[in-house]
Amino acid sequence: MYGDPTADADPSVAFGHDMPFYTRDWHFDPYHQRLTVARRGAPDAVHFDTEWGNWEVFIQEKRGEHHTHAGTLHAPDAEMAIMLAKENYARRGPCVNIWVVPEDAIAASAYEDADMFEHTTDKMYRDPAGFQGLRKKAQAGKERVGDEAAAGGNP
Amino acid sequence: MVMMSELPLGPLPDVPEATSDPEALIAFEGRIARGERIEPGDWMPADYRRQLTRLIQQHANSELMGALPEGMWIPFAPSFKRKLALIAKVQDEVGHALYLYRAAETLGKPRTQMIEELLNGTSKYSNVFNYPAETWGDIAMIGWLIDGAAVVNQTIMATGSYGPYARALKRITYEEAFHLKQGYDVTVALATGTQLQRDMAQEAFNRWWWPTMMFFGPPDKQSVHTGILHRWGVKPKSNDEQRQEFLRKFVPKMIELGFDIPDKDLRKDPQTGDWIITQPDWDEFKRVINGDGPMNKERLALRRLIYDESSWLRTALDRHVPLPAAA
Numbered sequence: 214m215y216g217d218p219t220a221d222a223d224p225s226v227a228f229g230h231d232m233p234f235y236t237r238d239w240h241f242d243p244y245h246q247r248l249t250v251a252r253r254g255a256p257d258a259v260h261f262d263t264e265w266g267n268w269e270v271f272i273q274e275k276r277g278e279h280h281t282h283a284g285t286l287h288a289p290d291a292e293m294a295i296m297l298a299k300e301n302y303a304r305r306g307p308c309v310n311i312w313v314v315p316e317d318a319i320a321a322s323a324y325e326d327a328d329m330f331e332h333t334t335d336k337m338y339r340d341p342a343g344f345q346g347l348r349k350k351a352q353a354g355k356e357r358v359g360d361e362a363a364a365g366g367n368p
Numbered sequence: 369m370v371m372m373s374e375l376p377l378g379p380l381p382d383v384p385e386a387t388s389d390p391e392a393l394i395a396f397e398g399r400i401a402r403g404e405r406i407e408p409g410d411w412m413p414a415d416y417r418r419q420l421t422r423l424i425q426q427h428a429n430s431e432l433m434g435a436l437p438e439g440m441w442i443p444f445a446p447s448f449k450r451k452l453a454l455i456a457k458v459q460d461e462v463g464h465a466l467y468l469y470r471a472a473e474t475l476g477k478p479r480t481q482m483i484e485e486l487l488n489g490t491s492k493y494s495n496v497f498n499y500p501a502e503t504w505g506d507i508a509m510i511g512w513l514i515d516g517a518a519v520v521n522q523t524i525m526a527t528g529s530y531g532p533y534a535r536a537l538k539r540i541t542y543e544e545a546f547h548l549k550q551g552y553d554v555t556v557a558l559a560t561g562t563q564l565q566r567d568m569a570q571e572a573f574n575r576w577w578w579p580t581m582m583f584f585g586p587p588d589k590q591s592v593h594t595g596i597l598h599r600w601g602v603k604p605k606s607n608d609e610q611r612q613e614f615l616r617k618f619v620p621k622m623i624e625l626g627f628d629i630p631d632k633d634l635r636k637d638p639q640t641g642d643w644i645i646t647q648p649d650w651d652e653f654k655r656v657i658n659g660d661g662p663m664n665k666e667r668l669a670l671r672r673l674i675y676d677e678s679s680w681l682r683t684a685l686d687r688h689v690p691l692p693a694a695a
Binding site for chain 2: 286324
Protein backbone atom coordinates (compact mmCIF):
# COMPACT_ATOMS: atom_id res chain seq x y z
CA MET A 214 0.00 0.00 0.00
CA TYR A 215 2.70 2.45 0.99
CA GLY A 216 5.43 1.09 -1.23
CA ASP A 217 7.85 -1.73 -0.74
CA PRO A 218 9.61 -1.18 2.61
CA THR A 219 12.59 -3.22 1.55
CA ALA A 220 13.19 -1.40 -1.74
CA ASP A 221 15.99 1.14 -1.94
CA ALA A 222 14.82 4.71 -1.59
CA ASP A 223 14.08 6.34 -4.91
CA PRO A 224 15.42 9.91 -4.60
CA SER A 225 13.13 11.17 -7.36
CA VAL A 226 10.04 10.40 -5.28
CA ALA A 227 9.50 12.13 -1.96
CA PHE A 228 9.29 9.55 0.77
CA GLY A 229 5.77 9.04 1.97
CA HIS A 230 4.10 10.67 -1.03
CA ASP A 231 1.63 7.80 -1.12
CA MET A 232 0.94 7.82 2.60
CA PRO A 233 -1.99 9.49 4.34
CA PHE A 234 -1.04 12.72 6.14
CA TYR A 235 -1.05 11.21 9.63
CA THR A 236 1.52 8.65 8.60
CA ARG A 237 3.63 11.11 6.65
CA ASP A 238 3.56 13.75 9.40
CA TRP A 239 4.60 11.39 12.15
CA HIS A 240 8.24 11.76 11.47
CA PHE A 241 8.88 14.25 14.23
CA ASP A 242 8.36 11.39 16.62
CA PRO A 243 11.30 9.05 17.31
CA TYR A 244 9.06 6.00 17.24
CA HIS A 245 7.91 6.80 13.75
CA GLN A 246 11.35 7.73 12.59
CA ARG A 247 12.12 4.12 13.33
CA LEU A 248 9.16 3.22 11.21
CA THR A 249 10.85 5.03 8.33
CA VAL A 250 13.97 2.99 8.90
CA ALA A 251 11.83 -0.10 9.03
CA ARG A 252 10.20 0.75 5.72
CA ARG A 253 13.52 1.31 4.08
CA GLY A 254 16.14 -0.82 5.61
CA ALA A 255 15.05 -3.29 8.23
CA PRO A 256 17.10 -6.47 8.10
CA ASP A 257 15.48 -9.26 6.11
CA ALA A 258 16.40 -11.97 8.51
CA VAL A 259 17.30 -11.71 12.14
CA HIS A 260 18.60 -14.64 14.07
CA PHE A 261 17.52 -15.20 17.59
CA ASP A 262 20.60 -14.61 19.66
CA THR A 263 19.83 -15.71 23.21
CA GLU A 264 18.19 -18.62 24.93
CA TRP A 265 17.83 -18.42 28.68
CA GLY A 266 16.65 -20.94 31.21
CA ASN A 267 13.11 -21.23 32.55
CA TRP A 268 12.08 -19.91 35.93
CA GLU A 269 8.90 -20.74 37.77
CA VAL A 270 7.30 -17.69 39.40
CA PHE A 271 5.45 -17.65 42.73
CA ILE A 272 3.56 -14.57 43.91
CA GLN A 273 2.63 -13.69 47.47
CA GLU A 274 -0.38 -11.39 47.48
CA LYS A 275 -0.31 -10.51 51.15
CA ARG A 276 2.30 -10.83 53.87
CA GLY A 277 1.72 -14.02 55.82
CA GLU A 278 -0.19 -15.78 53.02
CA HIS A 279 1.13 -18.62 50.85
CA HIS A 280 3.08 -17.92 47.71
CA THR A 281 1.09 -19.23 44.75
CA HIS A 282 2.35 -20.30 41.34
CA ALA A 283 1.70 -17.57 38.76
CA GLY A 284 3.55 -18.74 35.65
CA THR A 285 6.97 -19.17 34.10
CA LEU A 286 9.46 -17.09 32.14
CA HIS A 287 12.94 -17.03 30.62
CA ALA A 288 15.72 -15.10 32.35
CA PRO A 289 19.53 -15.09 32.44
CA ASP A 290 19.67 -15.17 36.27
CA ALA A 291 17.57 -14.92 39.43
CA GLU A 292 17.83 -11.16 39.73
CA MET A 293 16.53 -10.62 36.20
CA ALA A 294 13.92 -13.33 36.72
CA ILE A 295 12.50 -11.37 39.68
CA MET A 296 12.45 -8.17 37.66
CA LEU A 297 10.74 -9.82 34.70
CA ALA A 298 8.33 -11.65 37.01
CA LYS A 299 7.27 -8.31 38.45
CA GLU A 300 6.57 -7.00 34.93
CA ASN A 301 4.77 -10.10 33.78
CA TYR A 302 2.92 -11.46 36.77
CA ALA A 303 2.49 -8.52 39.15
CA ARG A 304 1.26 -5.83 36.74
CA ARG A 305 -2.07 -5.54 38.50
CA GLY A 306 -3.50 -6.92 41.69
CA PRO A 307 -1.67 -7.06 45.00
CA CYS A 308 1.82 -8.52 45.44
CA VAL A 309 4.27 -8.11 48.30
CA ASN A 310 6.86 -10.76 47.47
CA ILE A 311 8.06 -12.91 44.58
CA TRP A 312 9.86 -16.25 44.52
CA VAL A 313 11.61 -17.46 41.38
CA VAL A 314 12.77 -21.05 41.12
CA PRO A 315 14.84 -22.57 38.31
CA GLU A 316 12.60 -25.04 36.50
CA ASP A 317 15.09 -27.90 36.85
CA ALA A 318 15.17 -27.45 40.66
CA ILE A 319 11.59 -28.72 40.85
CA ALA A 320 10.96 -32.39 41.43
CA ALA A 321 7.45 -33.63 40.77
CA SER A 322 5.48 -36.80 41.34
CA ALA A 323 4.18 -38.58 38.26
CA TYR A 324 0.52 -38.44 37.30
CA GLU A 325 0.77 -42.20 36.69
CA ASP A 326 1.36 -42.56 40.43
CA ALA A 327 -1.72 -40.54 41.37
CA ASP A 328 -3.21 -43.67 42.96
CA MET A 329 -0.79 -43.23 45.85
CA PHE A 330 -2.95 -40.32 47.01
CA GLU A 331 -6.05 -42.48 47.14
CA HIS A 332 -7.19 -43.69 50.55
CA THR A 333 -7.29 -47.37 51.24
CA THR A 334 -9.82 -46.96 54.03
CA ASP A 335 -12.57 -44.55 54.86
CA LYS A 336 -10.89 -41.45 56.27
CA MET A 337 -13.98 -39.71 57.53
CA TYR A 338 -12.59 -40.01 61.06
CA ARG A 339 -10.03 -37.33 60.20
CA ASP A 340 -12.59 -34.97 58.73
CA PRO A 341 -14.91 -32.64 60.67
CA ALA A 342 -17.74 -33.87 58.42
CA GLY A 343 -17.22 -37.34 59.88
CA PHE A 344 -18.65 -36.19 63.19
CA GLN A 345 -22.33 -35.44 62.71
CA GLY A 346 -25.36 -34.77 64.91
CA LEU A 347 -23.42 -34.01 68.09
CA ARG A 348 -25.68 -31.18 69.26
CA LYS A 349 -28.76 -33.39 68.96
CA LYS A 350 -27.05 -36.24 70.77
CA ALA A 351 -25.96 -33.90 73.52
CA GLN A 352 -29.46 -32.49 73.82
CA ALA A 353 -31.05 -35.93 73.94
CA GLY A 354 -28.52 -37.09 76.50
CA LYS A 355 -29.12 -34.09 78.66
CA GLU A 356 -32.87 -34.66 78.61
CA ARG A 357 -32.44 -38.34 79.46
CA VAL A 358 -30.20 -37.56 82.39
CA GLY A 359 -32.66 -34.90 83.56
CA ASP A 360 -35.61 -37.33 83.30
CA GLU A 361 -33.78 -40.04 85.19
CA ALA A 362 -32.92 -37.59 87.90
CA ALA A 363 -36.58 -36.54 88.13
CA ALA A 364 -37.78 -40.16 88.21
CA GLY A 365 -35.13 -41.13 90.75
CA GLY A 366 -36.76 -38.57 92.96
CA ASN A 367 -34.04 -36.61 94.57
CA PRO A 368 -35.51 -35.30 97.75
CA MET B 369 -5.94 -12.18 19.87
CA VAL B 370 -6.42 -15.11 17.61
CA MET B 371 -7.52 -16.33 14.27
CA MET B 372 -5.65 -19.39 13.41
CA SER B 373 -8.06 -22.14 12.65
CA GLU B 374 -7.34 -22.08 8.95
CA LEU B 375 -3.73 -21.06 8.83
CA PRO B 376 -1.32 -23.55 7.26
CA LEU B 377 0.65 -26.00 9.37
CA GLY B 378 4.07 -24.81 10.45
CA PRO B 379 7.15 -27.02 10.57
CA LEU B 380 7.00 -29.94 12.99
CA PRO B 381 8.40 -29.38 16.45
CA ASP B 382 11.72 -31.09 16.93
CA VAL B 383 10.70 -33.69 19.49
CA PRO B 384 10.59 -37.46 19.47
CA GLU B 385 7.09 -38.07 18.16
CA ALA B 386 4.86 -40.63 19.71
CA THR B 387 4.28 -43.24 17.06
CA SER B 388 0.84 -44.59 16.54
CA ASP B 389 -0.21 -46.51 19.60
CA PRO B 390 -3.88 -47.53 19.52
CA GLU B 391 -4.11 -48.35 23.22
CA ALA B 392 -2.54 -45.07 24.30
CA LEU B 393 -4.84 -43.24 21.90
CA ILE B 394 -7.92 -44.82 23.47
CA ALA B 395 -6.68 -43.86 26.93
CA PHE B 396 -5.90 -40.32 25.71
CA GLU B 397 -9.33 -39.82 24.15
CA GLY B 398 -10.94 -41.26 27.28
CA ARG B 399 -9.17 -38.69 29.44
CA ILE B 400 -10.37 -35.85 27.22
CA ALA B 401 -13.93 -37.21 27.22
CA ARG B 402 -13.81 -37.16 31.04
CA GLY B 403 -12.76 -33.51 30.93
CA GLU B 404 -9.21 -34.17 32.16
CA ARG B 405 -6.48 -31.76 31.10
CA ILE B 406 -3.49 -33.07 29.17
CA GLU B 407 -0.14 -32.00 30.66
CA PRO B 408 3.29 -31.57 28.99
CA GLY B 409 4.84 -34.92 29.92
CA ASP B 410 1.75 -36.95 28.99
CA TRP B 411 1.45 -39.20 25.97
CA MET B 412 -0.31 -37.40 23.15
CA PRO B 413 -0.87 -38.19 19.46
CA ALA B 414 1.70 -36.59 17.15
CA ASP B 415 -1.08 -34.70 15.41
CA TYR B 416 -2.35 -33.25 18.69
CA ARG B 417 1.16 -31.99 19.47
CA ARG B 418 1.59 -30.55 15.98
CA GLN B 419 -1.78 -28.83 15.79
CA LEU B 420 -1.49 -27.37 19.28
CA THR B 421 2.04 -26.13 18.67
CA ARG B 422 0.88 -24.42 15.48
CA LEU B 423 -2.18 -22.96 17.21
CA ILE B 424 -0.45 -21.63 20.33
CA GLN B 425 2.55 -20.35 18.37
CA GLN B 426 0.31 -18.41 15.99
CA HIS B 427 -1.68 -17.09 18.91
CA ALA B 428 1.57 -15.92 20.57
CA ASN B 429 2.69 -14.29 17.31
CA SER B 430 -0.65 -12.49 17.11
CA GLU B 431 -0.22 -11.01 20.57
CA LEU B 432 3.25 -9.77 19.72
CA MET B 433 2.24 -8.34 16.34
CA GLY B 434 -1.01 -6.94 17.79
CA ALA B 435 1.07 -4.60 19.91
CA LEU B 436 2.27 -2.77 16.79
CA PRO B 437 -0.82 -1.03 15.34
CA GLU B 438 -1.84 0.20 18.79
CA GLY B 439 1.70 0.97 19.92
CA MET B 440 1.99 3.41 17.02
CA TRP B 441 -0.89 5.42 18.44
CA ILE B 442 0.52 5.85 21.95
CA PRO B 443 2.14 9.24 21.14
CA PHE B 444 -1.15 10.46 19.68
CA ALA B 445 -3.64 9.38 22.33
CA PRO B 446 -6.05 12.29 22.82
CA SER B 447 -5.67 12.53 26.60
CA PHE B 448 -3.33 11.48 29.36
CA LYS B 449 -5.80 8.91 30.68
CA ARG B 450 -6.19 7.37 27.21
CA LYS B 451 -2.44 7.28 26.81
CA LEU B 452 -1.88 5.49 30.13
CA ALA B 453 -4.58 2.94 29.31
CA LEU B 454 -3.17 2.32 25.84
CA ILE B 455 0.37 1.85 27.17
CA ALA B 456 -0.96 -0.62 29.73
CA LYS B 457 -2.85 -2.48 27.04
CA VAL B 458 0.13 -2.75 24.72
CA GLN B 459 2.28 -3.98 27.60
CA ASP B 460 -0.37 -6.61 28.34
CA GLU B 461 -0.29 -7.84 24.73
CA VAL B 462 3.45 -8.40 24.87
CA GLY B 463 3.01 -10.14 28.22
CA HIS B 464 0.39 -12.40 26.66
CA ALA B 465 2.88 -13.33 23.97
CA LEU B 466 5.24 -14.44 26.73
CA TYR B 467 2.60 -16.62 28.45
CA LEU B 468 1.76 -18.23 25.12
CA TYR B 469 5.29 -18.84 23.86
CA ARG B 470 5.97 -20.51 27.21
CA ALA B 471 2.86 -22.67 26.79
CA ALA B 472 3.90 -23.60 23.24
CA GLU B 473 7.42 -24.44 24.41
CA THR B 474 6.05 -27.11 26.72
CA LEU B 475 5.18 -29.05 23.55
CA GLY B 476 8.85 -29.23 22.62
CA LYS B 477 9.55 -26.35 20.27
CA PRO B 478 12.12 -23.81 21.55
CA ARG B 479 11.11 -20.15 21.75
CA THR B 480 14.18 -19.18 19.74
CA GLN B 481 12.84 -21.16 16.82
CA MET B 482 9.37 -19.69 17.14
CA ILE B 483 10.64 -16.10 17.19
CA GLU B 484 12.84 -16.84 14.21
CA GLU B 485 9.89 -18.30 12.29
CA LEU B 486 7.85 -15.17 13.05
CA LEU B 487 10.66 -12.87 11.93
CA ASN B 488 11.33 -14.74 8.71
CA GLY B 489 7.64 -14.95 7.90
CA THR B 490 7.21 -18.73 7.98
CA SER B 491 4.87 -18.68 10.99
CA LYS B 492 1.61 -16.73 10.69
CA TYR B 493 -0.31 -14.36 12.90
CA SER B 494 -3.84 -12.99 12.90
CA ASN B 495 -4.82 -11.23 9.67
CA VAL B 496 -6.38 -8.28 11.48
CA PHE B 497 -2.96 -6.84 12.28
CA ASN B 498 -2.15 -6.55 8.61
CA TYR B 499 -4.71 -3.78 8.25
CA PRO B 500 -3.76 -0.16 8.98
CA ALA B 501 -4.92 1.82 12.02
CA GLU B 502 -5.53 5.04 10.18
CA THR B 503 -7.24 7.20 12.80
CA TRP B 504 -7.96 7.18 16.53
CA GLY B 505 -11.29 5.69 15.49
CA ASP B 506 -9.43 2.53 14.42
CA ILE B 507 -7.99 2.26 17.93
CA ALA B 508 -11.56 2.37 19.24
CA MET B 509 -12.58 -0.41 16.84
CA ILE B 510 -9.53 -2.59 17.52
CA GLY B 511 -10.18 -2.27 21.25
CA TRP B 512 -13.89 -2.90 21.01
CA LEU B 513 -14.48 -5.25 18.06
CA ILE B 514 -11.18 -7.12 17.75
CA ASP B 515 -10.64 -7.48 21.47
CA GLY B 516 -14.31 -8.33 21.84
CA ALA B 517 -13.91 -11.09 19.27
CA ALA B 518 -10.69 -12.20 20.97
CA VAL B 519 -12.38 -12.45 24.36
CA VAL B 520 -15.16 -14.60 22.84
CA ASN B 521 -12.57 -16.83 21.13
CA GLN B 522 -10.22 -17.08 24.10
CA THR B 523 -12.95 -17.78 26.63
CA ILE B 524 -13.95 -20.74 24.45
CA MET B 525 -10.35 -21.89 23.95
CA ALA B 526 -9.72 -21.66 27.71
CA THR B 527 -12.02 -24.67 28.09
CA GLY B 528 -9.69 -26.68 25.83
CA SER B 529 -7.87 -29.86 26.80
CA TYR B 530 -4.22 -28.76 27.00
CA GLY B 531 -3.35 -27.62 30.55
CA PRO B 532 -0.63 -24.99 29.93
CA TYR B 533 -2.63 -23.30 27.14
CA ALA B 534 -5.87 -23.30 29.13
CA ARG B 535 -4.11 -21.82 32.17
CA ALA B 536 -2.42 -19.11 30.08
CA LEU B 537 -5.78 -18.24 28.50
CA LYS B 538 -7.44 -17.97 31.88
CA ARG B 539 -4.96 -15.28 32.86
CA ILE B 540 -5.20 -13.64 29.43
CA THR B 541 -8.99 -13.40 29.29
CA TYR B 542 -8.94 -11.83 32.73
CA GLU B 543 -6.62 -9.12 31.42
CA GLU B 544 -8.41 -8.78 28.09
CA ALA B 545 -11.58 -7.86 29.93
CA PHE B 546 -9.88 -4.54 30.66
CA HIS B 547 -8.90 -4.15 26.98
CA LEU B 548 -12.49 -4.63 25.92
CA LYS B 549 -13.73 -2.05 28.44
CA GLN B 550 -11.06 0.37 27.28
CA GLY B 551 -12.09 -0.08 23.64
CA TYR B 552 -15.78 0.24 24.46
CA ASP B 553 -15.09 3.40 26.47
CA VAL B 554 -13.25 5.00 23.53
CA THR B 555 -15.98 3.88 21.13
CA VAL B 556 -18.80 5.24 23.29
CA ALA B 557 -16.97 8.56 23.65
CA LEU B 558 -16.63 8.87 19.86
CA ALA B 559 -20.08 7.52 19.00
CA THR B 560 -21.79 9.94 21.37
CA GLY B 561 -19.51 12.89 20.58
CA THR B 562 -19.46 15.65 18.01
CA GLN B 563 -20.37 15.09 14.37
CA LEU B 564 -16.67 14.88 13.54
CA GLN B 565 -16.12 12.22 16.19
CA ARG B 566 -19.17 10.25 15.12
CA ASP B 567 -17.99 10.31 11.51
CA MET B 568 -14.54 9.15 12.56
CA ALA B 569 -16.06 6.26 14.51
CA GLN B 570 -18.39 5.25 11.66
CA GLU B 571 -15.59 5.32 9.07
CA ALA B 572 -13.39 3.17 11.28
CA PHE B 573 -16.36 0.87 11.92
CA ASN B 574 -16.79 0.44 8.15
CA ARG B 575 -13.11 -0.48 7.81
CA TRP B 576 -13.21 -3.04 10.63
CA TRP B 577 -16.55 -4.74 10.05
CA TRP B 578 -15.28 -7.15 7.38
CA PRO B 579 -11.95 -8.01 9.05
CA THR B 580 -13.95 -8.67 12.23
CA MET B 581 -16.21 -11.07 10.32
CA MET B 582 -13.09 -12.82 9.00
CA PHE B 583 -11.53 -13.01 12.47
CA PHE B 584 -13.08 -16.39 13.34
CA GLY B 585 -12.05 -18.02 10.06
CA PRO B 586 -14.02 -19.39 7.09
CA PRO B 587 -17.49 -20.92 7.54
CA ASP B 588 -17.67 -24.46 8.92
CA LYS B 589 -18.58 -26.05 5.60
CA GLN B 590 -15.21 -24.91 4.19
CA SER B 591 -13.24 -25.80 7.28
CA VAL B 592 -10.99 -28.79 6.80
CA HIS B 593 -9.93 -30.02 10.17
CA THR B 594 -12.61 -29.10 12.66
CA GLY B 595 -13.70 -32.69 13.41
CA ILE B 596 -10.68 -34.15 15.14
CA LEU B 597 -9.70 -30.82 16.71
CA HIS B 598 -13.11 -30.68 18.32
CA ARG B 599 -12.94 -34.26 19.58
CA TRP B 600 -9.50 -33.68 21.10
CA GLY B 601 -10.59 -30.49 22.82
CA VAL B 602 -8.19 -28.35 20.79
CA LYS B 603 -11.03 -26.32 19.35
CA PRO B 604 -14.08 -26.60 21.61
CA LYS B 605 -16.38 -24.64 19.25
CA SER B 606 -16.44 -24.21 15.48
CA ASN B 607 -15.71 -20.98 13.57
CA ASP B 608 -19.39 -20.33 12.90
CA GLU B 609 -20.40 -21.02 16.49
CA GLN B 610 -17.78 -18.56 17.71
CA ARG B 611 -18.84 -15.94 15.16
CA GLN B 612 -22.48 -16.29 16.25
CA GLU B 613 -21.55 -15.88 19.87
CA PHE B 614 -19.77 -12.65 18.98
CA LEU B 615 -22.65 -11.34 16.84
CA ARG B 616 -25.24 -12.08 19.52
CA LYS B 617 -23.24 -10.09 22.03
CA PHE B 618 -22.17 -7.20 19.83
CA VAL B 619 -24.79 -6.46 17.17
CA PRO B 620 -27.29 -5.10 19.74
CA LYS B 621 -24.55 -2.82 21.12
CA MET B 622 -23.68 -1.63 17.61
CA ILE B 623 -27.32 -0.76 16.99
CA GLU B 624 -27.58 0.92 20.38
CA LEU B 625 -24.62 3.18 19.58
CA GLY B 626 -26.21 4.12 16.26
CA PHE B 627 -23.63 2.52 13.96
CA ASP B 628 -24.63 1.94 10.36
CA ILE B 629 -23.61 -1.68 9.72
CA PRO B 630 -21.96 -2.07 6.29
CA ASP B 631 -23.54 -5.51 5.77
CA LYS B 632 -26.93 -4.39 4.42
CA ASP B 633 -28.29 -7.96 4.39
CA LEU B 634 -27.50 -8.66 8.03
CA ARG B 635 -30.62 -10.08 9.62
CA LYS B 636 -31.70 -12.23 12.52
CA ASP B 637 -33.15 -15.66 11.92
CA PRO B 638 -36.44 -15.46 13.87
CA GLN B 639 -36.38 -19.19 14.61
CA THR B 640 -32.84 -19.71 15.87
CA GLY B 641 -31.93 -16.16 16.88
CA ASP B 642 -28.75 -16.51 14.78
CA TRP B 643 -27.45 -13.56 12.79
CA ILE B 644 -27.27 -14.25 9.06
CA ILE B 645 -24.35 -12.38 7.54
CA THR B 646 -23.10 -11.66 4.06
CA GLN B 647 -19.86 -13.64 3.77
CA PRO B 648 -16.76 -11.47 3.69
CA ASP B 649 -14.30 -11.79 0.81
CA TRP B 650 -12.55 -15.05 1.68
CA ASP B 651 -10.18 -14.64 -1.26
CA GLU B 652 -8.91 -11.47 0.35
CA PHE B 653 -8.56 -13.41 3.60
CA LYS B 654 -6.30 -15.94 1.86
CA ARG B 655 -4.30 -13.24 0.12
CA VAL B 656 -3.62 -11.46 3.41
CA ILE B 657 -2.60 -14.72 5.12
CA ASN B 658 -0.17 -15.37 2.32
CA GLY B 659 1.54 -12.04 2.84
CA ASP B 660 -0.31 -9.73 0.49
CA GLY B 661 -2.29 -7.60 2.92
CA PRO B 662 -2.10 -3.82 3.17
CA MET B 663 0.41 -3.85 6.04
CA ASN B 664 2.11 -7.29 6.05
CA LYS B 665 5.52 -6.09 4.88
CA GLU B 666 5.56 -3.03 7.06
CA ARG B 667 4.52 -4.83 10.24
CA LEU B 668 7.12 -7.58 9.81
CA ALA B 669 9.82 -5.08 8.88
CA LEU B 670 9.10 -3.11 12.04
CA ARG B 671 9.11 -6.28 14.15
CA ARG B 672 12.51 -7.22 12.70
CA LEU B 673 13.86 -3.75 13.27
CA ILE B 674 12.71 -3.76 16.90
CA TYR B 675 14.28 -7.17 17.38
CA ASP B 676 17.51 -6.01 15.80
CA GLU B 677 17.63 -2.77 17.79
CA SER B 678 17.10 -4.52 21.12
CA SER B 679 19.85 -7.04 20.50
CA TRP B 680 22.32 -5.01 22.62
CA LEU B 681 20.02 -5.39 25.63
CA ARG B 682 19.88 -9.17 25.38
CA THR B 683 23.65 -9.28 25.02
CA ALA B 684 24.05 -7.03 28.07
CA LEU B 685 21.72 -9.22 30.14
CA ASP B 686 23.63 -12.29 29.09
CA ARG B 687 26.94 -10.86 30.23
CA HIS B 688 25.99 -8.91 33.33
CA VAL B 689 27.28 -10.20 36.66
CA PRO B 690 24.43 -11.09 38.98
CA LEU B 691 24.34 -9.86 42.55
CA PRO B 692 25.24 -12.47 45.16
CA ALA B 693 22.15 -14.34 46.29
CA ALA B 694 20.49 -13.05 49.46
CA ALA B 695 21.51 -14.97 52.56
